[in-house]
Amino acid sequence: MTHKVLLLPGDGIGPEIAAQAARLLKACQEAGLDIEVEEGLVGGSAYDVHGEPLPAETLEKAKAASAILLGAVGGPKWDKLEDLSKRPEKGLLGLRKNLGLFGNLRPAMLYPQLASASSLKSELVAGLDIMIVRELTGGIYFGQPRGIEERNGERVGFNTYIYSESEIERIGRVAFEMAQKRGKKLCSVDKANVLEVTILWREVMERLAPEYPDVELSHMYVDNAAMQLVRAPKQFDVVVTGNMFGDILSDAAAMLTGSIGMLPSASLNESGQGMYEPCHGSAPDIAGQNVANPLAMMLSVAMMLRYSLNETAMAERIEAAVGSVLDNGLRTADIASEGTRRVSTVEMGDAVLAAF
Amino acid sequence: MTHKVLLLPGDGIGPEIAAQAARLLKACQEAGLDIEVEEGLVGGSAYDVHGEPLPAETLEKAKAASAILLGAVGGPKWDKLEDLSKRPEKGLLGLRKNLGLFGNLRPAMLYPQLASASSLKSELVAGLDIMIVRELTGGIYFGQPRGIEERNGERVGFNTYIYSESEIERIGRVAFEMAQKRGKKLCSVDKANVLEVTILWREVMERLAPEYPDVELSHMYVDNAAMQLVRAPKQFDVVVTGNMFGDILSDAAAMLTGSIGMLPSASLNESGQGMYEPCHGSAPDIAGQNVANPLAMMLSVAMMLRYSLNETAMAERIEAAVGSVLDNGLRTADIASEGTRRVSTVEMGDAVLAAF
Ligand SMILES: CC(C)[C@H](C(=O)O)[C@@H](O)C(=O)O
Ligand SMILES: CC(C)[C@H](C(=O)O)[C@@H](O)C(=O)O
Numbered sequence: 001m002t003h004k005v006l007l008l009p010g011d012g013i014g015p016e017i018a019a020q021a022a023r024l025l026k027a028c029q030e031a032g033l034d035i036e037v038e039e040g041l042v043g044g045s046a047y048d049v050h051g052e053p054l055p056a057e058t059l060e061k062a063k064a065a066s067a068i069l070l071g072a073v074g075g076p077k078w079d080k081l082e083d084l085s086k087r088p089e090k091g092l093l094g095l096r097k098n099l100g101l102f103g104n105l106r107p108a109m110l111y112p113q114l115a116s117a118s119s120l121k122s123e124l125v126a127g128l129d130i131m132i133v134r135e136l137t138g139g140i141y142f143g144q145p146r147g148i149e150e151r152n153g154e155r156v157g158f159n160t161y162i163y164s165e166s167e168i169e170r171i172g173r174v175a176f177e178m179a180q181k182r183g184k185k186l187c188s189v190d191k192a193n194v195l196e197v198t199i200l201w202r203e204v205m206e207r208l209a210p211e212y213p214d215v216e217l218s219h220m221y222v223d224n225a226a227m228q229l230v231r232a233p234k235q236f237d238v239v240v241t242g243n244m245f246g247d248i249l250s251d252a253a254a255m256l257t258g259s260i261g262m263l264p265s266a267s268l269n270e271s272g273q274g275m276y277e278p279c280h281g282s283a284p285d286i287a288g289q290n291v292a293n294p295l296a297m298m299l300s301v302a303m304m305l306r307y308s309l310n311e312t313a314m315a316e317r318i319e320a321a322v323g324s325v326l327d328n329g330l331r332t333a334d335i336a337s338e339g340t341r342r343v344s345t346v347e348m349g350d351a352v353l354a355a356f
Numbered sequence: 357m358t359h360k361v362l363l364l365p366g367d368g369i370g371p372e373i374a375a376q377a378a379r380l381l382k383a384c385q386e387a388g389l390d391i392e393v394e395e396g397l398v399g400g401s402a403y404d405v406h407g408e409p410l411p412a413e414t415l416e417k418a419k420a421a422s423a424i425l426l427g428a429v430g431g432p433k434w435d436k437l438e439d440l441s442k443r444p445e446k447g448l449l450g451l452r453k454n455l456g457l458f459g460n461l462r463p464a465m466l467y468p469q470l471a472s473a474s475s476l477k478s479e480l481v482a483g484l485d486i487m488i489v490r491e492l493t494g495g496i497y498f499g500q501p502r503g504i505e506e507r508n509g510e511r512v513g514f515n516t517y518i519y520s521e522s523e524i525e526r527i528g529r530v531a532f533e534m535a536q537k538r539g540k541k542l543c544s545v546d547k548a549n550v551l552e553v554t555i556l557w558r559e560v561m562e563r564l565a566p567e568y569p570d571v572e573l574s575h576m577y578v579d580n581a582a583m584q585l586v587r588a589p590k591q592f593d594v595v596v597t598g599n600m601f602g603d604i605l606s607d608a609a610a611m612l613t614g615s616i617g618m619l620p621s622a623s624l625n626e627s628g629q630g631m632y633e634p635c636h637g638s639a640p641d642i643a644g645q646n647v648a649n650p651l652a653m654m655l656s657v658a659m660m661l662r663y664s665l666n667e668t669a670m671a672e673r674i675e676a677a678v679g680s681v682l683d684n685g686l687r688t689a690d691i692a693s694e695g696t697r698r699v700s701t702v703e704m705g706d707a708v709l710a711a712f
Contacts, residue, residue, distance in 0.1 A: 074549065079549075084552065084555065087549060089549045089550060093550070119476050119477060119480050119586055119587055119588070120475050120476055120477070120586075121475060121476070121477060124475050140517060140551065141550055143514070146551075146552050147552050148552050148553075148555065148556050151520070152520075154520050154521045154522055155520070155521050155556060156518055156519065156520045156521070156556070157518065157519055157551075157552045157553035157554070157555060157556030157557065158499070158516055158517065158518040158519075158552065158553050159516075159517045159518075159551045159552055159553050160514055160515075160516055160517070161496060161514065161515045161516070161517060162512055162513065162514040162515075163512065163513055163514075164507070164508075164510050164511070164512045165510045165511050165512070166510055191600075191603075193430065193435075193443060193445045194445065194449070194497055195496065195502075195513075195515045196440065196502050196503050196504050196513045196514065196515055197504075197513035197514050197515050198513070199440065199504065199513060200504050200511060200512070200513030201513065222603070222604055223603045223604050223606075223607040224607065224637075226582065226604045226605070226607050226608040226611075227607045227608060227610070227611040227616070229608075230475055230476075230586060230608055230611045230612060231475055231611050231614075232475070244547075245604075247547075247578070247579045248578055248579050248582045248601075248604060249582070250579075251579040251580065251582050251583045252582040252583060252585075252586055252608065254583070255582075255583040255586040255587050256586060258587075260583070281580075
């Protein structure tokens, strides 16, 4: 059966890195992968054409696809849009919500070839390999009521941080299963000393634990987790947390590697359909200059092959190609260091394809 | 006029470090400072005696004091308390709320003597000096409605992240004024691409900016702020943010220095009354062992003298004493490194007093 893959380049550096992913998809097809690739608009570039960050057409294509590859969305051009529902970010949030992509997997791993890129002392990050499992379709991102309104003669802004037991259980199971496949340690992050919603979170995680006796479950307050990531990140294996805390901690964890331009992510729904995207953003400051690092996007293709298309061998080929390009000393600007060869976005794409 | 100072040792290592602060206060009195020191119970130790983490008596004393010195609260002993309102943390939150201590100042600065303690490469943190201004009596910590209840056949947990314009303006002014006294750069942290409450936050900060033309205001999303703190912390001067983001970012920033045991904090209300406490927690794992670092607590005394009692000279004497003790190579376990002399809590207190 032919898998449909939807490529959504998005904004900023999105189109440049998506172009390299498109070349890689073509190479996979030539190597025998049975996929059909379509493209679509999302984010600011969709707003510019359709007046909507998530046009109905894009959503339809996304629903019909086995997997989606997304570049990045957002940029200063659209930051001033008064109507929050028109902002590029809503395109991304709309895809997550409409497709039910509740399980966000954000690996933070250090490529040995890039060890010196980390801002942390090398002994603290050598071999770093954390998997952050972030709940992606609930919590304060989507909670109602929300808004800005007049109360007692002045405006107030408000949002609702809310989770139901079933939402927590669902993401908890993803995390426990992930821990079973990895180092068998799961750290659940909450703020149960202050927030009721996370008291329920902790309770549900505790209730699930006996079903996964081989996994060691621990709990950490979010402020402490932010500290421990900076202090001794290698203490973590799998981390599970809600949408907002996951947003913050996964970015901090990714940055620990010093090479966020290398990190892919997956967002999965109950049926294994997934959206794959780099952890980095749309980097409008360097857009259009052919300097962005396409590797996170190309590794997102590998992650897609593994998690949604069940094509492990092909995924490994891509990862090996990236590894050999790094071994050969090729680096885009973001990961450049002394003694390596600086290459452009397209040259990096060329090199991965040559090694594939 | 005699200033009343209320000392609240709290839980865990709180009593041990508070004892060193008490000695320092006595030395200040002998050096001519006109203060009267009282003690009180708060947190788990208050719960054990009175069944309440913030007994009425303590609150009365706190209201009558010019300044409060607090050790730390919390510990595993009380973590299982079903009733969240009885937890040690509620003692701390109750003091903040009842005294209106909305302005939380959390400096993250690196002592040159402790440069190697940071987990970051030294060139990235040398000279680090960030001031995080955190709103402390609003936001999701206190927002209503909140709770856990049954909806559609299952339980949901929920909290409300809410700020009014006047609350935002009040903390904004503290931050702008702080920036004026420092490097004249203010970074406001929000998640305005997703949360309405922080759209209002950003708007109010923008509205205040023209009143402080010498301060350069910038905005950053919280996920990016967490990354930038890890990547290049010296880009920050003053950071202003809400209660929850401030909790997370101030701990991460403090940990960047590698010596959270050195960092004091202040929480101020409209009339300059303040509560002073170390940034670190109650560290139950090392409580009662005479190994905790008392310096953050002793430096909290200095911060109190500066901000609430207007005794700058005496504050500087304390800071100089701490500096000379570090120069002499004395270190508690948390900041120990090769070639330094390891001392206990009490020995560190002795040394500061001798140098005072
Ligand atoms: C762009 C933004 C809405 C998004 C988020 O906050 O989830 C991004 O930061 C991410 O982490 O994917
Ligand atoms: C103990 C806890 C309630 C408190 C907070 O979250 O504010 C602490 O983490 C702090 O930062 O002072």
